[in-house]
Amino acid sequence: MDQFTRNQWQNLQGLDLSFNLLAGGISLSICNKSSLILLNLAHNKLTGNIPQCLANVSSLQVLDLQENKFYGTIPNVIGELQALHGLNLSHNRLTGSIPQSIGNLSSLESLDLSSNILTGVIPAELTNLNGLEVLNLSHNHLMGEIPQGKQFNTFSNDSYVGNSGLCGFPLSKKCGPKQHSPPSANTLGSEEN
Numbered sequence: 001m002d003q004f005t006r007n008q009w010q011n012l013q014g015l016d017l018s019f020n021l022l023a024g025g026i027s028l029s030i031c032n033k034s035s036l037i038l039l040n041l042a043h044n045k046l047t048g049n050i051p052q053c054l055a056n057v058s059s060l061q062v063l064d065l066q067e068n069k070f071y072g073t074i075p076n077v078i079g080e081l082q083a084l085h086g087l088n089l090s091h092n093r094l095t096g097s098i099p100q101s102i103g104n105l106s107s108l109e110s111l112d113l114s115s116n117i118l119t120g121v122i123p124a125e126l127t128n129l130n131g132l133e134v135l136n137l138s139h140n141h142l143m144g145e146i147p148q149g150k151q152f153n154t155f156s157n158d159s160y161v162g163n164s165g166l167c168g169f170p171l172s173k174k175c176g177p178k179q180h181s182p183p184s185a186n187t188l189g190s191e192e193n
Helices: 002-010 028-032 052-056 076-080 100-104 124-128 150-154 185-192
Strands: 014-016 038-040 045-048 062-064 069-073 086-088 093-096 110-112 117-120 134-136 141-145 165-167
Touching (some): 052 076, 076 100
Parallel strands (some): 014 038, 062 086, 086 110, 093 117, 110 134, 141 165
């Protein structure tokens, strides 16, 4: 039976432990599950940093860590999860800026980073997410002009509410001369040439 269980765990494709009052940090052993497609640890009492080693789970399509007590920054290595379709880190205590590397997630359809303590500007690289259908960056401490173009032109005020430092479309708050927008991904590419 132990061997059967061990083999099943090794080939695990989905792990949903949401709504279980789990406490402590994420076990690093989860990072060795290369076949894992879904990891849902939402609505628990998990704490600590989001492990960098999650980048090893390259098949991961859905990562849902919402409604926990994670703190620290969003790891840049999240941008290495190329198969990711859904990323929900909302309702935690995450700080720092939104990693530019999230703009590398070409399969991403849903991004929810709401209700954290994120600061800085919204990276222009996020406009590269052509398949993004859901964006929620509300209730953080983001500032500056909202990037424009592609999918970003389709999101409403609701995606940004609760960030008093943000300005520009679709918000009614216009940007002043001191509130420069981050350069667009297209501008960055042309400056390098």
